[in-house]
Amino acid sequence: MELREWVLGxxxxxxxxxxxxxxxxxxxxxxxxxxxxxxxxxxxxxALFDCALYVCVLAALMATLASW
Known part of the structure; x- marks a missing residue:
């Protein structure tokens, strides 16, 4: 899995x-x-559910999008 910086201006x-x-x-x-x-x-x-849901969504996004 690679995470590369993006250049914006x-x-x-x-x-x-x-x-x-x-x-x-x-x-x-x-x-x-x-x-x-x-x-x-x-x-x-x-509040606990929102935090856990956010962490799960962030992990799923990183797992799917970081491999592009």
């Missing part, structure tokens, strides 16, 4: 920054989807 950006922002967006969309379906009422500790 002469500034090197870590791909982790892009992955983290994309994971944050996807986590928010997943949470909205869970609330719409009605599954969110079964969540015991919302």
């Amino acid at each position: 002469g500034v090197l950006l870590s791909p982790m920054l892009v992955y983290a922002l994309l994971a944050l967006l996807l986590t928010g969309l997943l949470r909205l989807g869970l609330q719409q379906v009605g599954v969110a009422r079964w969540i015991w500790h919302e």
Whole structure:
């Protein structure tokens, strides 16, 4: 697995920054989807669930996109 920096106007950006922002967006969309379906009422500790969901989404993104 390779992580290479991206050049944006002469500034090197870590791909982790892009992955983290994309994971944050996807986590928010997943949470909205869970609330719409009605599954969110079964969540015991919302902050802990949100953190765990974010980490899982970020790990999945890194596993799939870092190999490109």
